[in-house]
Amino acid sequence: MGMTMTEKILARHAGRPRASAGDNIWVNVDILMTHDVCGPGTIGIFRKQFGPNAKVWDRQKVVIIPDHYIFTNDLHAHRNIDLLRDFVKEQDLPYYYDVGTDKYKGVCHIALPEEGHTRPGEVLFGTDSHTCTAGAFGEFATGIGNTDAAFILGTGKLWVKVPETMRFEFEGPLPPYLMAKDLILHIIGDIGVDGATYRAMEFSGDGVMSLSIEERMTLCNMVIEAGGKNGVIPSDAVTERFVKSKTSKPFEAVADDPDAHFHSVRRYKTSDIQPTVAKPHSPDNRGTARECAGIRLDRAYIGSCTGGKLNDFVAAAKILKGQQVKAETYIVPATTEVARGLATTMLDGQSLTEIFQKAGAKLSQGASCAACLGGPSDTFGRLNKSEVCISTTNRNFPGRMGSKTAQVYLASPYTVAASAVTGVITDPRDFL
Amino acid sequence: MTMQEVIKGKAYVLGDNIDTDQIIPAKHLVYSLSDPEERKLYGTYALSGVPEKVAGLPKGNIPFVPEGDHRSRYQVIIGGKNFGSGSSREHAPEALQIAGITAVVAESYARIFYRNAVDGGFFIPCESTQRLIADIKTGDDLEINISAGTLKNVTSGKSYGLRPLGDVLDIVTAGGIFAYARKTGMLKP
Numbered sequence: 001m002g003m004t005m006t007e008k009i010l011a012r013h014a015g016r017p018r019a020s021a022g023d024n025i026w027v028n029v030d031i032l033m034t035h036d037v038c039g040p041g042t043i044g045i046f047r048k049q050f051g052p053n054a055k056v057w058d059r060q061k062v063v064i065i066p067d068h069y070i071f072t073n074d075l076h077a078h079r080n081i082d083l084l085r086d087f088v089k090e091q092d093l094p095y096y097y098d099v100g101t102d103k104y105k106g107v108c109h110i111a112l113p114e115e116g117h118t119r120p121g122e123v124l125f126g127t128d129s130h131t132c133t134a135g136a137f138g139e140f141a142t143g144i145g146n147t148d149a150a151f152i153l154g155t156g157k158l159w160v161k162v163p164e165t166m167r168f169e170f171e172g173p174l175p176p177y178l179m180a181k182d183l184i185l186h187i188i189g190d191i192g193v194d195g196a197t198y199r200a201m202e203f204s205g206d207g208v209m210s211l212s213i214e215e216r217m218t219l220c221n222m223v224i225e226a227g228g229k230n231g232v233i234p235s236d237a238v239t240e241r242f243v244k245s246k247t248s249k250p251f252e253a254v255a256d257d258p259d260a261h262f263h264s265v266r267r268y269k270t271s272d273i274q275p276t277v278a279k280p281h282s283p284d285n286r287g288t289a290r291e292c293a294g295i296r297l298d299r300a301y302i303g304s305c306t307g308g309k310l311n312d313f314v315a316a317a318k319i320l321k322g323q324q325v326k327a328e329t330y331i332v333p334a335t336t337e338v339a340r341g342l343a344t345t346m347l348d349g350q351s352l353t354e355i356f357q358k359a360g361a362k363l364s365q366g367a368s369c370a371a372c373l374g375g376p377s378d379t380f381g382r383l384n385k386s387e388v389c390i391s392t393t394n395r396n397f398p399g400r401m402g403s404k405t406a407q408v409y410l411a412s413p414y415t416v417a418a419s420a421v422t423g424v425i426t427d428p429r430d431f432l
Numbered sequence: 433m434t435m436q437e438v439i440k441g442k443a444y445v446l447g448d449n450i451d452t453d454q455i456i457p458a459k460h461l462v463y464s465l466s467d468p469e470e471r472k473l474y475g476t477y478a479l480s481g482v483p484e485k486v487a488g489l490p491k492g493n494i495p496f497v498p499e500g501d502h503r504s505r506y507q508v509i510i511g512g513k514n515f516g517s518g519s520s521r522e523h524a525p526e527a528l529q530i531a532g533i534t535a536v537v538a539e540s541y542a543r544i545f546y547r548n549a550v551d552g553g554f555f556i557p558c559e560s561t562q563r564l565i566a567d568i569k570t571g572d573d574l575e576i577n578i579s580a581g582t583l584k585n586v587t588s589g590k591s592y593g594l595r596p597l598g599d600v601l602d603i604v605t606a607g608g609i610f611a612y613a614r615k616t617g618m619l620k621p
Contacts, residue, residue, distance in 0.1 A: 145522030
């Protein structure tokens with residue numbers, strides 16, 4: 001019997017001819033990523049376990065991207081950045097994207113591909129659950145904790161249980177009112193927040209392969225919201241063109257064997273899917289934008305690793321152009337590259353920045369995770385009261401964006417922008 | 433921590449899908465985990481994100497950690513499905529350990545949280561063979577026997593089954609991934 005892509009990548013990194021779902025194996029790691037929230041803890045364990053003079057296993061394979069608590073006056077948060085800086089200096093690490101310098105990037109999952117650290121066929125671990133985003137590049141990528149990350153820092157290896165793969169096939173290109181966010185919210189509604197626990201989620205079919213690389217990232221980004229270990233999309237010409245434009249490092253793409261065994265296969269027609277929302281307080285609490293139409297909103301939020309990429313803002317701008325927002329609207333670019341894109345990308349003669357400003361939206365002064373996960377109380381866009389918010393982010397757990405009494409609806413940038421304009425949840429087809 | 437065979441303690445009961453934002457809200461993720469004093473703050477704020485009405489079932493409104501303290505009066509958490517979903521923050525299992533938790537018994541776990549609990553050696557993540565959250569009350573006295581695979585509710589006299597630890601038993605027994613790697617010769621002692 002053949003192997004799935006995920007089995008094949010893990011087998012190759014364990015130096016074995018094959019690996020099957022359920023095997024526990026040690027794999028060699030291509031990239032370890034950490035950030036300001038989990039980096040300090042990881043470094044602490046690394047020093048304790050390997051000694052004060054220990055060196056990381058491979059300087060070229062460690063990537064440190066501060067992104068969570070950047071634009072805050074919280075002194076503990078600032079100290080954590082200092083700890084990263086000291087470690088980078090001590091270990092002489094080349095891939096550090098420091099705050100307050102030209103190298104600063106912002107949200108790690110968007111920064112990784114922009115800087116060429118995501119490559120087909122590789123194994124990437126990161127101390128953040130949304131590390132699964134990088135599966136969009138045809139690689140195995142998943143989130144881990146500080147202890148596992150410290151183990152990798154010292155040894156370059158980690159044990160993994162090879163996951164079974166659930167396959168999701170989408171037939172037909174996306175209708176003009178849908179985005180990848182609608183597809184993944186639809187799937188999570190079908191299988192539940194623990195529907196893919198311990199498993200890989202593989203996305204394929206012409207509907208998926210017709211998506212841009214940014215939209216593929218949105219699909220893989222939210223597999224963790226179904227409990228998935230990793231999300232993965234086979235690499236194709238779109239993937240290779242993107243990756244080769246960012247790095248000259250060689251890579252070897254992998255594909256499913258024709259006789260690979262899957263846990264399950266689900267097939268969808270994209271034309272059957274509606275603009276979808278996740279209602280409070282769970283990503284699997286699915287409704288359509290039509291069903292939720294009229295729910296009053298205090299706030300709209302467009303940002304994060306899920307919904308803060310340039311294509312997400314282009315989508316929002318299509319709807320916000322020439323309009324005035326009725327709900328307070330916050331715009332947070334994921335990375336500095338996306339932020340530059342807002343100023344330079346034109347839509348009918350206006351930059352995205354101009355469109356957002358004229359619509360009355362509030363633009364963040366910097367790229368970061370910001371209010372997606374609440375953060376320190378002075379975080380831009382944080383929900384500090386019982387606000388009702390519609391957001392392009394990934395989680396609507398109680399208190400996720402700040403206050404436990406706030407309510408968060410998750411939706412695509414189209415739906416969020418349409419709802420911002422009317423002040424109530426609105427199907428984007430009313431504008432498109 | 434190496435594994436204790438028999439764990440005794442009072443129960444703190446929670447529902448389904450207890451995510452890591454509820455276990456330790458993100459604004460608290462800034463404290464040092466290596467400073468012995470500062471790390472106590474993780475105990476102080478452990479489970480502070482759980483909505484009050486479902487904090488300590490069946491009644492709710494029971495603080496997990498008394499105000500101004502960092503240690504809980506409860507040592508065993510009883511949870512429903514998908515315990516520890518969401519973020520990969522290892523601060524979550526560590527906050528529970530700092531608050532004095534020695535075991536969690538849930539119907540199922542989100543995998544990163546489970547893995548962090550095992551590899552970090554913070555406490556034993558047990559899986560129950562049946563749903564317990566309607567049967568066990570916050571404050572009940574519990575006794576867990578790991579090798580026998582049983583959970584006894586001393587207060588009610590009822591006993592329940594636990595699933596075998598399976599693949600992770602050796603790591604749990606060693607007390608975490610580093611201890612396991614040293615024991616098996618992968619790392620120098």
